[in-house]
Amino acid sequence: MTGELRAFVLLAATLTTGLMAGLYFAFSVAVMPGLGRSADRTFVEAMQRINVSILNGWFGLAFGGALVLGALAAALHWRGDGRPALPWIVAGVVLYAVSLLITMGVSVPLNDRLAAAGEPDRIRDLAAVRERFASAWVRWNAARTLTCLAALGCLAWAPRAGRG
Structure with missing residues (x-):
């Protein structure tokens, strides 16, 4: 059962991290380039609305879940036959935590300043x-x-570790 639980938690951590990587990627390759071609008013209004609407339960589940599930996966792989995957899991958790630091330290303050600018008409x-x-x-x-x-x-890559 422990091996199945380890595998399930690692899968869930991988999926939630993938959802976040996909969200950020979509903004990089579609949302921002598309809005970049719009008028200033449209750009500001759209980003203000996106920044409000993204704060929902589904986003929160993936955003926070990736870190929590990653940390849990690391704990479950700490000993025994799961240990060879641990360095990859820890690296994944640390890298995801860096993405959270960027989000909380840069993106959120920028979003807050954009919201504080007020309604585009004003x-x-x-x-x-x-x-x-x-x-x-x-x-x-x-x-x-x-x-x-x-x-x-x-x-x-973590599940592949130790099989090589």
């Missing part, structure tokens, strides 16, 4: 608001996308 200089937000947000989203993708790779 913003005097939409272009300036957009510029202060967009370039930094896009750059740091690319960093968390790559970091989260690396975390996913480590977790996906």
Whole structure:
């Protein structure tokens, strides 16, 4: 049973990390390039609405679940025949934690500043608001996308460890 539980928790950690990597990737390759071609008002309003709507239970489950499940997977692989996978799991958890630090330290403050700018109809200089937000947000989203993708790779490789 322990081996099955270990495998299930590692799978769940891998899937939730994959969901987050996919979300960040979608913003990198579709959402932000698409919004980048829009007018300042459209850009600001869309990002303000996205930043509100993303705060939901499904997002929270994947966002927090990836870290919790990754840590639990590491604990379950600490001893016994699961130990060869542990370095890969720990690397995945650490990399995912880095993506969370980027999110909480950069993305969320940028999102908060964008929200504090007010309704697009009341913003005097939409272009300036957009510029202060967009370039930094896009750059740091690319960093968390790559970091989260690396975390996913480590977790996906973990079951292979020790079989080689």
